[in-house]
Amino acid sequence: MSTFKAPKGTYDLIPPESAKYLAVREAIAAPLRNSGYGYIETPGFENVELFARGVGESTDIVTKEMYAFETKGGDQLALRPEGTASVLRAALEANLHKAGNLPVKLWYSGSYYRYERPQKGRYRHFSQVGAEAIGAEDPALDAELIILADQAYRSLGLRDFRILLNSLGDQECRPVYRAALQDFLRGLDLDEDTLRRAEINPLRVLDDKRDDVQKQLVGAPLLRDYLCDACKAYHEEVRELITEAGVAFEDDPKLVRGLDYYTRTTFEFVHDGLGSQSAVGGGGRYDGLSEMLGGPALPSVGWALGVDRTVLALEAEGVSLELPAATSVFAVSLGEEARRVLFAKVTELRKLGVAADFSYGAKGLKGAMKNANRSGARYTVVAGERDLAEGVVQLKDMESGEQVAVGVNEIVAELETRLG
Numbered sequence: 011m012s013t014f015k016a017p018k019g020t021y022d023l024i025p026p027e028s029a030k031y032l033a034v035r036e037a038i039a040a041p042l043r044n045s046g047y048g049y050i051e052t053p054g055f056e057n058v059e060l061f062a063r064g065v066g067e068s069t070d071i072v073t074k075e076m077y078a079f080e081t082k083g084g085d086q087l088a089l090r091p092e093g094t095a096s097v098l099r100a101a102l103e104a105n106l107h108k109a110g111n112l113p114v115k116l117w118y119s120g121s122y123y124r125y126e127r128p129q130k131g132r133y134r135h136f137s138q139v140g141a142e143a144i145g146a147e148d149p150a151l152d153a154e155l156i157i158l159a160d161q162a163y164r165s166l167g168l169r170d171f172r173i174l175l176n177s178l179g180d181q182e183c184r185p186v187y188r189a190a191l192q193d194f195l196r197g198l199d200l201d202e203d204t205l206r207r208a209e210i211n212p213l214r215v216l217d218d219k220r221d222d223v224q225k226q227l228v229g230a231p232l233l234r235d236y237l238c239d240a241c242k243a244y245h246e247e248v249r250e251l252i253t254e255a256g257v258a259f260e261d262d263p264k265l266v267r268g269l270d271y272y273t274r275t276t277f278e279f280v281h282d283g284l285g286s287q288s289a290v291g292g293g294g295r296y297d298g299l300s301e302m303l304g305g306p307a308l309p310s311v312g313w314a315l316g317v318d319r320t321v322l323a324l325e326a327e328g329v330s331l332e333l334p335a336a337t338s339v340f341a342v343s344l345g346e347e348a349r350r351v352l353f354a355k356v357t358e359l360r361k362l363g364v365a366a367d368f369s370y371g372a373k374g375l376k377g378a379m380k381n382a383n384r385s386g387a388r389y390t391v392v393a394g395e396r397d398l399a400e401g402v403v404q405l406k407d408m409e410s411g412e413q414v415a416v417g418v419n420e421i422v423a424e425l426e427t428r429l430g
């Protein structure tokens with residue numbers, strides 16, 4: 011045991027479990043790559059003001075959950091709690107919106123950090139794959155992203171997730187609704203913190219998880235009753251396009267997201283097998299964020315899907331991913347000459363794209379065969395001095411157990427043929 015442990019609320023990804031996470035990231039990224047999204051990577055920390063402005067001063071993320079620190083040079087930085095603000099900052103800084111076609115379509119994958127009370131499915135460092143489409147106001151774009159996330163989940167074999175959908179209106183109709191909601195909230199018996207939140211951002215109160223608050227919210231005005239005609243028509247088109255694509259969703263008039271930048275389309279992917287941390291991903295449209303960050307008007311839409319939560323959802327459904335064995339061929343050498351010959355063959359196989367491994371360290375045949383077994387390799391190649399004197403190696407099929415002698419010079423071609 012080392013004297014050091016991973017910090018509280020974090021985890022290490024270790025083989026063979028880590029292969030699941032890689033497969034999930036790959037499955038989420040594949041439909042995006044296929045739909046015109048280019049890969050973007052941003053720093054793990056940013057200017058603290060980017061998140062205060064971008065995510066919202068009154069959000070829990072900024073007030074309670076952000077890892078903020080001052081550098082030796084006096085800069086105020088924060089570990090990134092989410093991806094959208096960073097991606098938009100990078101796109102604006104690189105003037106991607108001027109470089110060619112809008113929308114600018116980007117996808118990313120990485121770790122995010124929030125100082126939260128750790129529990130299953132909620133960690134202080136977590137991994138997401140996200141997508142942003144920047145610079146176009148088009149219901150088809152909102153629909154595309156929802157459809158691609160649905161496709162990603164289904165490609166993994168997930169079935170029991172639900173898509174919740176709502177519209178948060180725009181700068182025309184949201185203020186009218188906001189005022190009506192504030193009037194309603196002022197008449198409730200709420201604690202000081204919640205009342206303060208109701209003054210800054212009343213929509214956040216709808217998202218309050220406490221039962222006593224939720225009970226009082228029965229009969230609260232709903233945003234959908236306040237949508238202006240443009241927002242209604244926009245939302246209707248998003249719903250039609252998703253429906254035509256055969257993607258099922260549920261209208262959830264109470265759905266708000268925990269970030270201040272959302273407008274119009276907002277959605278969440280939930281999985282009921284996960285207990286209280288049921289959201290596996292979510293997103294929406296954020297038409298005003300670019301201006302909040304000092305950029306031009308660039309209406310945009312995006313989502314982020316939690317890799318950790320998706321893995322938990324797969325476990326909850328009992329879905330085991332078809333992961334290819336890490337090793338196809340394992341070589342076991344007995345004696346110095348065999349070691350030299352087989353190491354060269356392993357190197358040759360690897361160059362041809364065959365996953366091959368070697369029995370390192372001085373082990374007897376028994377120990378080396380145990381290693382071969384653990385590696386999951388389909389074939390083991392064994393050679394000792396006597397084999398080499400005869401110009402052969404022993405090729406063992408680990409599935410059937412049969413063993414044949416193959417010429418030293420033919421072994422690579424023989425394995426290539428067998429592995430197709």
